[in-house]
Amino acid sequence: MSTIPKIVILGAGYGGILTAQRLQKELNYNEADVTLVNRHDYHYFTTHLHMPAAGTDSIEHTRVSISKLIDEFKIDLVKSNVQEIRLSDKKVVLQDGTLSYDYLVIALGGEPESFGIPGLSEYAMTIRSINSVRLIRQHIEYQFALFKADESRTDRLNFVVGGAGFSGIEFVAELADRIPKLCKEYDVDPNMVNVYNVEAAPTVLPGFDPELVDYAMDVLRKKGVQFKIGVAIKECTPDGVLLATGEEIKSATVIWTGGIRGNRLVEAAGFETARGRVKVDDYLRAPGYDNVFIIGDNSLMFNPEGRPYPPTAQIAMQQGVTCAQNVVSAIRGKEMKKFVFSNKGTVASLGKGEAIASAFGKKYKGWVAAQLKKLVDIRYLFTIGGIPLVLKKGRFL
Amino acid sequence: MSTIPKIVILGAGYGGILTAQRLQKELNYNEADVTLVNRHDYHYFTTHLHMPAAGTDSIEHTRVSISKLIDEFKIDLVKSNVQEIRLSDKKVVLQDGTLSYDYLVIALGGEPESFGIPGLSEYAMTIRSINSVRLIRQHIEYQFALFKADESRTDRLNFVVGGAGFSGIEFVAELADRIPKLCKEYDVDPNMVNVYNVEAAPTVLPGFDPELVDYAMDVLRKKGVQFKIGVAIKECTPDGVLLATGEEIKSATVIWTGGIRGNRLVEAAGFETARGRVKVDDYLRAPGYDNVFIIGDNSLMFNPEGRPYPPTAQIAMQQGVTCAQNVVSAIRGKEMKKFVFSNKGTVASLGKGEAIASAFGKKYKGWVAAQLKKLVDIRYLFTIGGIPLVLKKGRFL
Numbered sequence: 001m002s003t004i005p006k007i008v009i010l011g012a013g014y015g016g017i018l019t020a021q022r023l024q025k026e027l028n029y030n031e032a033d034v035t036l037v038n039r040h041d042y043h044y045f046t047t048h049l050h051m052p053a054a055g056t057d058s059i060e061h062t063r064v065s066i067s068k069l070i071d072e073f074k075i076d077l078v079k080s081n082v083q084e085i086r087l088s089d090k091k092v093v094l095q096d097g098t099l100s101y102d103y104l105v106i107a108l109g110g111e112p113e114s115f116g117i118p119g120l121s122e123y124a125m126t127i128r129s130i131n132s133v134r135l136i137r138q139h140i141e142y143q144f145a146l147f148k149a150d151e152s153r154t155d156r157l158n159f160v161v162g163g164a165g166f167s168g169i170e171f172v173a174e175l176a177d178r179i180p181k182l183c184k185e186y187d188v189d190p191n192m193v194n195v196y197n198v199e200a201a202p203t204v205l206p207g208f209d210p211e212l213v214d215y216a217m218d219v220l221r222k223k224g225v226q227f228k229i230g231v232a233i234k235e236c237t238p239d240g241v242l243l244a245t246g247e248e249i250k251s252a253t254v255i256w257t258g259g260i261r262g263n264r265l266v267e268a269a270g271f272e273t274a275r276g277r278v279k280v281d282d283y284l285r286a287p288g289y290d291n292v293f294i295i296g297d298n299s300l301m302f303n304p305e306g307r308p309y310p311p312t313a314q315i316a317m318q319q320g321v322t323c324a325q326n327v328v329s330a331i332r333g334k335e336m337k338k339f340v341f342s343n344k345g346t347v348a349s350l351g352k353g354e355a356i357a358s359a360f361g362k363k364y365k366g367w368v369a370a371q372l373k374k375l376v377d378i379r380y381l382f383t384i385g386g387i388p389l390v391l392k393k394g395r396f397l
Numbered sequence: 398m399s400t401i402p403k404i405v406i407l408g409a410g411y412g413g414i415l416t417a418q419r420l421q422k423e424l425n426y427n428e429a430d431v432t433l434v435n436r437h438d439y440h441y442f443t444t445h446l447h448m449p450a451a452g453t454d455s456i457e458h459t460r461v462s463i464s465k466l467i468d469e470f471k472i473d474l475v476k477s478n479v480q481e482i483r484l485s486d487k488k489v490v491l492q493d494g495t496l497s498y499d500y501l502v503i504a505l506g507g508e509p510e511s512f513g514i515p516g517l518s519e520y521a522m523t524i525r526s527i528n529s530v531r532l533i534r535q536h537i538e539y540q541f542a543l544f545k546a547d548e549s550r551t552d553r554l555n556f557v558v559g560g561a562g563f564s565g566i567e568f569v570a571e572l573a574d575r576i577p578k579l580c581k582e583y584d585v586d587p588n589m590v591n592v593y594n595v596e597a598a599p600t601v602l603p604g605f606d607p608e609l610v611d612y613a614m615d616v617l618r619k620k621g622v623q624f625k626i627g628v629a630i631k632e633c634t635p636d637g638v639l640l641a642t643g644e645e646i647k648s649a650t651v652i653w654t655g656g657i658r659g660n661r662l663v664e665a666a667g668f669e670t671a672r673g674r675v676k677v678d679d680y681l682r683a684p685g686y687d688n689v690f691i692i693g694d695n696s697l698m699f700n701p702e703g704r705p706y707p708p709t710a711q712i713a714m715q716q717g718v719t720c721a722q723n724v725v726s727a728i729r730g731k732e733m734k735k736f737v738f739s740n741k742g743t744v745a746s747l748g749k750g751e752a753i754a755s756a757f758g759k760k761y762k763g764w765v766a767a768q769l770k771k772l773v774d775i776r777y778l779f780t781i782g783g784i785p786l787v788l789k790k791g792r793f794l
Binding site: 059131132134135137138139141144145148186 | 528529535536539542583
């Protein structure tokens with residue numbers, strides 16, 4: 001162990017970036033070594049991925065180089081894949097090396113949860129990274145090109161989105177906006193294209209106000225989305241999906257947005273998990289390890305009513321701020337702060353110019369909600385990168 | 398048979414459009430019924446297809462609605478596929494109907510010639526229509542997206558262009574121009590990408606001046622093209638190509654440009670053909686059928702040295718003009734005109750800002766030749782659509 005403590009942060013998503021930035025600000029010179037480990041040299045805006053996935057916005061509006069967000073004189077950046085977390089050794093094994101830590105912040109992203117539905121991990125695509133959304137975007141456009149080369153394959157014009165939570169609804173809205181453009185580009189009759197949204201739960205956007213849910217479904221139906229709500233996907237095959245109703249939807253494109261679970265590395269580290277997530281204490285620490293903090297997709301916390309908070313960007317960012325404070329307090333031997341989630345509201349985009357939002361006890365829809373969505377995006381860019389990042393990545397449409 | 402003769406033109410490519418436009422101009426009111434049959438409602442610029450195929454220009458710069466080129470008050474336009482030419486009945490069977498004719502102009506496009514190489518028609522793509530180039534463009538970009546989803550598949554970054562004639566060279570040049578942009582867009586190291594041009598003949602661009610050929614190869618090598626000249630493709634497989642040398646190139650993308658043959662419908666009509674092409678008389682008429690004219694890809698004519706003219710846009714257009722004159726002469730009982738090819742020169746594009754050309758006994762290369770190429774394109778647009786078409790479709794980069 002070196003004379004100054006080593007802090008290792010795994011993952012540069014919402015939680016990891018906020019932790020790193022706050023540590024960079026709080027720590028005095030030579031007070032600690034901070035290393036941020038990330039698979040890519042860029043940070044991406046997970047809540048924006050549905051747009052490049054559908055092809056309605058560019059990849060470059062969806063990511064930023066990490067070196068633009070942190071000061072590399074103060075924080076070491078290691079681009080590598082994490083292979084293993086060795087709690088007993090206080091080491092992290094990377095694809096190309098090993099890091100030892102005194103304090104560890106696990107801010108790794110979650111993984112798609114397929115709920116054991118056969119074929120889903122083989123044949124469905126998921127919206128979870130820059131690479132995955134590039135694949136989805138190109139796959140969709142390729143179906144149009146393939147269809148024009150063999151017009152008997154009308155199933156190539158069927159698109160199935162599994163899951164009607166946040167990601168599912170926001171993606172299906174963008175896809176519905178994109179279809180007319182693809183039809184024009186490829187001389188395809190829009191009536192031949194089918195966009196299905198299949199959800200096993202009895203409603204879309206669970207947790208949202210029913211009036212807003214109705215509004216959202218109405219907007220999406222008008223854009224051409226066909227809902228199958230309260231219908232589970234029984235199996236995903238190379239030819240499409242089989243539904244619990246016995247119906248088969250033939251499709252070469254299934255996008256699964258049905259949920260996420262914790263990262264398998266966390267389970268493999270030996271923590272007790274529920275769907276891959278670890279119940280952390282009030283200070284965001286893993287049970288039994290006072291020097292290990294878990295935030296974001298892999299942390300499990302309960303609201304005052306005893307229900308788990310869903311893993312969102314908003315909670316990950318707030319956890320990042322508290323986590324950084326608590327790591328500094330631990331180093332300084334000061335008292336740590338309990339994490340309290342402060343709900344700033346929720347906005348779900350419904351494609352161009354449309355959204356629904358609940359914030360400050362009020363409901364918003366349509367144009368106003370769409371402006372709120374932009375505000376949330378811009379505020380985030382400002383938080384992590386100031387005005388230069390807002391100007392570079394912000395969409396002012 | 399109606400009281401006025403019926404003229405049917407099959408195909409609205411270079412030859413067919415020129416024939417239709419000249420007939421429209423020459424024929425008096427009620428002198429004949431003219432019907433133009435085409436599979437699509439647009440005419441496309443075959444000599445420009447290599448650009449949208451590589452993704453370096455748009456589809457909309459490569460086609461024009463036929464209704465913008467002909468006067469539908471004077472010529473009937475039928476959008477359909479030709480199924481059969483019944484010479485004995487003077488009928489043409491379409492996918493959705495039958496047309497009878499007094500004069501027939503066969504201006505259908507040719508088909509890719511695979512020279513019996515196994516697997517080529519199954520696994521290789523060809524540059525021959527708007528739909529086929531959209532497929533090629535999307536297929537190429539999809540390989541980059543797939544590679545980023547599974548970086549072990551480096552073969553997805555190998556691209557094989559079979560054939561180093563006009564189409565092969567012009568396409569491989571555009572592809573080489575496009576690769577750096579795709580690499581940037583997908584965060585791929587350009588050194589991982591391989592573009593191969595494989596040609597069985599001992600030289601690229603046969604018929605071109607050797608000095609210009611050397612220049613062309615030099616330009617393309619600098620753009621990263623790897624040549625395998627004098628090497629035949631023995632087989633095309635789902636995994637790539639096997640060469641006559643025993644070498645295998647792993648690739649998910651094989652584009653075959655090795656030659657074209659006549660349309661199978663022409664052979665099926667009962668004409669004697671050589672590689673699907675019919676040796677026409679000096680007046681462009683099919684042997685034994687004074688009322689059937691064959692122009693473009695399906696006609697076989699010999700130059701004064703006894704060698705067959707290659708099927709080019711230039712000869713098809715000139716044939717279209719003579720064909721229209723001769724049909725009018727036939728109707729009016731006047732003497733027909735012999736077709737004489739007038740070589741206006743040849744330009745091969747080598748990608749952005751580069752080309753080689755032979756014209757008026759002179760050789761041109763580099764920037765000057767690239768300007769000549771643009772001039773040829775613009776002159777064609779002007780010929781068929783006047784200044785409005787030049788302004789709408791011309792590329793003035």
